Amino acid sequence: MKYSRDFQDKNLSKFGDSLVNFVFSLAVSEYLGHPSAGRVPNASLAIALELAGLRYLLPPRTDKHEKGDIAEAIFAYAWLENKITIEEAVQILKANFTDDITHFTRKKEIIGVAFGEVFKVIKERLEI
Secondary structure, eight states: OOOOOOOOOHHHHHHHHHHHHHHHHHHHHHHHSSOOOOOOOOHHHHHHHHTOOOOOOOOTTHHHHHHHHHHHHHHHHHHHTSSHHHHHHHHHHHHHHOOOGGGGGTTTHHHHHHHHHHHHHHHHHHHH
């Protein structure tokens, strides 16, 4: 498989979108104790990048959609490089969820905080 460390690569971000949503759905299902599916909002991924100290990877004037795409590409790249596993990401997310994970307005922030912890691990392992 060919891929580069270009976090603005649209194919990498599309692949990452699937991975991020899969990991999130697994984590929420395990946390709640029953099957549950969901999508990770771009706003949550933007929060995660900020909390992980990865803001410097974003071009100037990047909107939250583009931040989400970059976050998804980073996750995909880290997974492809064997720097994080699905299982490990699920465990990190679950450990950082609160009961607000199902709350209509507060869940975006909870998801962002939890993914921030995942991206801290990725940042360290990718040395970015």
